[in-house]
Amino acid sequence: MEYEPVIGLEVHAQLLTCSKMFCGCSADYAGAPPNTHVCPICLGMPGSLPIINQTAVEYTIRTALAFHCEIPPYAKFDRKNYHYPDLMKGYQISQYDLPLSRNGQVLIDDAGATKRIGIRRVHLEEDTAKLAHIDGASLIDVNRAGVPLMEIVSEPDMHSVEEARLYSLKLRQVLRYLGVSSGDMEKGAMRFEANISLRPAGSQALSTTRVEIKNLNSLRAMVHATAFEIDRQSKLLRAGQPVEQQTMGWDEVRGVTYTQRTKEEAEDYRYFPEPDLPHLEVSRAWVENMRSRLPPLPDEKRDHLVRDYGLSLYDANVITAEKEIADYFDRAAEAAHARQVEAKAVANWITGELFRLMKDSATEIEAVKIPPVQISELIALVNSGMLSTTIAKQVFEEMFVSGGTPAEIVRKRGLAQISDAGALVPVVERVIAENPQPVQDYRAGKEAVLKFLVGQVMRATRGQANPTLAADLIKQKIESTR
Numbered sequence: 042m043e044y045e046p047v048i049g050l051e052v053h054a055q056l057l058t059c060s061k062m063f064c065g066c067s068a069d070y071a072g073a074p075p076n077t078h079v080c081p082i083c084l085g086m087p088g089s090l091p092i093i094n095q096t097a098v099e100y101t102i103r104t105a106l107a108f109h110c111e112i113p114p115y116a117k118f119d120r121k122n123y124h125y126p127d128l129m130k131g132y133q134i135s136q137y138d139l140p141l142s143r144n145g146q147v148l149i150d151d152a153g154a155t156k157r158i159g160i161r162r163v164h165l166e167e168d169t170a171k172l173a174h175i176d177g178a179s180l181i182d183v184n185r186a187g188v189p190l191m192e193i194v195s196e197p198d199m200h201s202v203e204e205a206r207l208y209s210l211k212l213r214q215v216l217r218y219l220g221v222s223s224g225d226m227e228k229g230a231m232r233f234e235a236n237i238s239l240r241p242a243g244s245q246a247l248s249t250t251r252v253e254i255k256n257l258n259s260l261r262a263m264v265h266a267t268a269f270e271i272d273r274q275s276k277l278l279r280a281g282q283p284v285e286q287q288t289m290g291w292d293e294v295r296g297v298t299y300t301q302r303t304k305e306e307a308e309d310y311r312y313f314p315e316p317d318l319p320h321l322e323v324s325r326a327w328v329e330n331m332r333s334r335l336p337p338l339p340d341e342k343r344d345h346l347v348r349d350y351g352l353s354l355y356d357a358n359v360i361t362a363e364k365e366i367a368d369y370f371d372r373a374a375e376a377a378h379a380r381q382v383e384a385k386a387v388a389n390w391i392t393g394e395l396f397r398l399m400k401d402s403a404t405e406i407e408a409v410k411i412p413p414v415q416i417s418e419l420i421a422l423v424n425s426g427m428l429s430t431t432i433a434k435q436v437f438e439e440m441f442v443s444g445g446t447p448a449e450i451v452r453k454r455g456l457a458q459i460s461d462a463g464a465l466v467p468v469v470e471r472v473i474a475e476n477p478q479p480v481q482d483y484r485a486g487k488e489a490v491l492k493f494l495v496g497q498v499m500r501a502t503r504g505q506a507n508p509t510l511a512a513d514l515i516k517q518k519i520e521s522t523r
Contacts, residue, residue, distance in 0.1 A: 043242040044278060046271045047251075048205050049197035050263075051234040052212055053190050054222040055168060056100045061187035062167040063091030063134065070184035071228050078184040085130035090317050093118075097165060097189035098141065098321065100221040103331050104191060105142030105163040107215055107338055112328050116141045118165075118315040126179065127170040129186055137312040140164035141323070147195075147215075148340065149207040150358075158208050159196030166190050171229075185229070191222070197236065197247060202268045209233065209260055214339050218364045226259045233257040235267050239274045239284070250286045254298055257291055266291040270298050342367055350374060350384040359392050365406045366391070373413035382417040382424065390416055394434060398441045410444035411437075419447040427451070431504040465498070465506055469514045472497045480519055491515065 061068050064082035081089040102112060119137040145160035170186040172179055193212060199205045213224040213231060223230045234255050238248035252270060257263040274284050289298040337345070339361050346357040361367045370391055374384040395416075399409065419437060422428045428436065428451065436450050443450075472494060473480055483490045491512060498511040 042279070044239040044275055045200050045242045045244075046202075046267075047197045047238045047240055047247060048199040048201075048267065049236040050195045050199070050205060050208065051236070052193045052195075052209065053168075053232045053234075054193070054212075054216055054224065055230040056097050056189040056191055056221055057223060058094055058096045058100070058189050060094060062094050062097055062165070062189040063187055066187065068188045070188070073184055075180075075182040076184060079186070083129065083183055083187045091134065091315075093318060093321070094189055097191075099331060100189075100219075101141050101163060101165045101191050102323070102328065103219055103335065104193070104216065104221055105145060106328070106332050107219055107335060108145035108147055108160045108163065108193075110142035110145030110160060110163055112142050112323055113139065114323055114325075115139060116321040116323060118318045119312045120315050121166075122311045123309075125169075126181060127172050127186075129170060129183060133166060133169065134315055134318070135166035135192075136164040139320075141321075147208060147211055149204065149211050151204060151207055156198075156204065158198045158204075161194045161196050163191065163193050166192060197238075202264055202271070205235070205267055206260065206264050209263060211339075214362065214364075218336060218338055218342075220336075229258060233260075233263040235263060235270070237267060237270045237274070239271070239278060248284075250284050252284065252287060252289055252298075254289045254291055255301065262291055262293060265296060266298060269296065273298065339367075346370075346388075350388070352385060352388050356388050356392055360388060363406070369406055369409075369413050373416045376414040377417035377420070380417045380421045382420045386420050387416050390420065390437070394437050395441075398438065402441075409441070411440045415440060415446055422447055422451065426507060429499075429504055429506075429508060431499070435504070465502075465511060465514055466518075468498055468501050468506070469511065469518055472501065473515065473518055483519060 055068075058068050060066060061078075061083065064080050066078050066080050066083055068078075070078045082091055105112060116136065117139045118134050120132040121135045121137070122132045124131055140162045141164055143162045145163065147158045147160060149156050149158060168185050168188040168190040170181050170183045172181055174180075195208065199208060216222040216231075217224050225231070234253060235257065236251050236253050238251035240246055240248050252274070254266050254270060257266055270289065277284050287303055288301045290301045291298055343354075343357045343361045346352045346360060347354055352360070360370050370388065373387045373391065377384055377387045395409070395411070398404070399406065419428075419433055419440070423430060423433045428447075436447055439445060439450050439454075440447065445453075476494060476497065479490045479493055483494070494515050495508055495512050498506050498515070499508060
């Protein structure tokens with residue numbers, strides 16, 4: 042029997058707030074010495090009382106609106122009770138039966154087909170402390186404890202590892218466009234938990250037995266762990282053995298999942314309302330104000346580039362994959378319009394030469410020295426005939442390194458394209474004299490040889506000759522000496 046996976050993801054994203062979820066400690070703890078961003082509330086000291094971070098609530102509702110969720114009029118916080126060393130109070134303040142949102146969706150594109158992935162809820166909780174296991178000892182850093190953590194829970198609508206990967210990338214993309222989370226997985230700002238079960242291929246039934254893989258700290262880990270677990274369960278079922286419901290961990294070194302504990306159900310956490318925090322009343326006016334301030338999101342931006350700038354769907358997807366790249370292109374395209382330069386040409390330079398230089402130098406777009414306006418300035422020089430495309434690429438590389446303007450670099454290095462026939466005639470005559478056989482071949486009707494001769498002129502002028510003019514002069518010279 043063939044089986045297909047049923048996958049649901051819980052994605053945890055740290056929010057970009059200045060302070061923590063329930064206290065005034067700085068949430069910017071990355072790189073700080075251990076246990077320096079803490080207070081009695083972070084440490085769970087008796088008598089300390091939490092205060093709700095309003096910005097974190099707003100960020101969560103904004104995210105829910107971006108995913109087309111319903112926003113109920115009331116929400117509350119709950120205590121999720123479990124005992125683990127990184128949980129300072131012995132419980133986590135989270136949300137259970139009255140979250141900030143529910144019933145949304147995300148659209149992903151898989152091999153040209155659009156698929157809807159349901160969002161069960163987007164809710165808010167606090168992050169835990171961080172454990173480090175060194176030389177047989179377990180050390181704890183409380184800096185992370187209490188950082189606002191948004192949890193996005195999907196419906197079990199994914200049926201392949203690729204769908205789970207595309208869904209995760211789409212979430213990260215939207216969060217970055219909204220500016221609510223960095224999505225930086227290397228710093229633990231985005232983490233995954235995968236719920237996986239198998240069912241007979243073609244069946245619509247949901248398995249009652251599922252395995253949860255906890256604490257997947259990167260997209261790569263999520264993809265590999267999910268693929269391994271699907272394979273593990275498939276082998277068990279084909280061998281006639283049951284799949285046990287349990288919580289698993291992921292061993293990155295060995296590339297295997299391993300049992301942590303029997304899978305808990307919601308009642309095992311003994312949720313009850315957080316007595317130290319009031320219920321939240323979410324007014325319609327507040328929600329609509331946040332909805333009106335949502336920025337253009339990736340799909341909307343992509344469609345705009347295709348519709349209004351004539352970009353291919355592929356190029357539009359490449360440019361909008363990261364908000365910073367999309368913003369850079371917007372500024373470059375605006376400057377291009379003023380110079381009567383096509384936005385499509387701007388896109389070609391960004392996705393071609395700029396991306397190549399960024400990759401080779403491991404440079405992020407924020408550190409690129411070329412102001413967006415200078416992309417169209419360079420293209421305008423090519424369009425005017427002042428620069429050949431070959432020389433323009435050399436100029437672009439220097440712009441990338443030095444930050445100089447195209448005009449400055451061309452003037453300083455004397456790189457302007459030679460479009461003066463009088464200056465090119467001596468070069469053309471020398472090339473014809475030095476290449477008698479190709480000249481003879483051209484006279485015999487082999488017109489493709491003309492490209493070789495033009496190439497020799499370009500080489501002699503270090504790429505500065507106007508290639509169209511060079512070709513015309515070569516043809517004229519050969520014809521005149523028959």
